[in-house]
Amino acid sequence: MSDMFSLIASISLGTLFLVSVLRFHGDAAQHSREKTIELLTQESAATMMEVLEDDFRKLGSGLPVAASAIVANPDTADITFMADIDGNGTAETIRYYLDNAVDLTLTDNPNDAILYRVINGANDIEAPAGVTDFSVQLLDMQGNVAVDFAEVRSLEVTLTVEGILPYGYPNNNQYPTAVWTKRIVPQNLAKPSNTDF
Numbered sequence: 001m002s003d004m005f006s007l008i009a010s011i012s013l014g015t016l017f018l019v020s021v022l023r024f025h026g027d028a029a030q031h032s033r034e035k036t037i038e039l040l041t042q043e044s045a046a047t048m049m050e051v052l053e054d055d056f057r058k059l060g061s062g063l064p065v066a067a068s069a070i071v072a073n074p075d076t077a078d079i080t081f082m083a084d085i086d087g088n089g090t091a092e093t094i095r096y097y098l099d100n101a102v103d104l105t106l107t108d109n110p111n112d113a114i115l116y117r118v119i120n121g122a123n124d125i126e127a128p129a130g131v132t133d134f135s136v137q138l139l140d141m142q143g144n145v146a147v148d149f150a151e152v153r154s155l156e157v158t159l160t161v162e163g164i165l166p167y168g169y170p171n172n173n174q175y176p177t178a179v180w181t182k183r184i185v186p187q188n189l190a191k192p193s194n195t196d197f
Helices: 002-057
Strands: 070-075 078-083 092-099 114-119 122-126 131-139 154-162 177-184
Touching (some): 002 092, 002 114, 070 131, 092 131
Antiparallel strands (some): 070 078, 078 092, 114 122, 131 154, 154 177
16 A cells, blocks of 8 residues: 555656646746747847938938938928938938838737838838837937927937737737837037027
């Protein structure tokens, strides 16, 4: 009888140990998946940030009057400006806009949209899926929202990117998020004009 009890106790303890090891392995694998998805989201945001920052820093370059560099800003998620982004001495017209109307069936994230970069009317880049917010605030010399394009001296750019797969895929609706906000002072707009005094 005691041998039977010892056998049952050993099997029970062995089963508990095996279950805890399997649970630990499952948690470690889940954590690894989540970290990989976070890293991919951060890398996607970093790539987009580099292009955005480079373009906005050149805003107004190649123009005789830098104050005329911003052509349109109908809302904070759509901006058209002029800059010599390729360094050939001629200013190109660049437009960034977020298109929420496009149905991104390639991703599981229902919140993502496409951030477009259009140069001289031709679509140059469609940012990778995962962008959920893009905004550009035009700021004057004091850092307040500019009421006129000629008053703009800096820009505050915000980019939010979410993962294309949720944590705990496919049974979860939480997406890793990377938010980038930066104040950019284009050299050509930072120079005071006669109207700044």
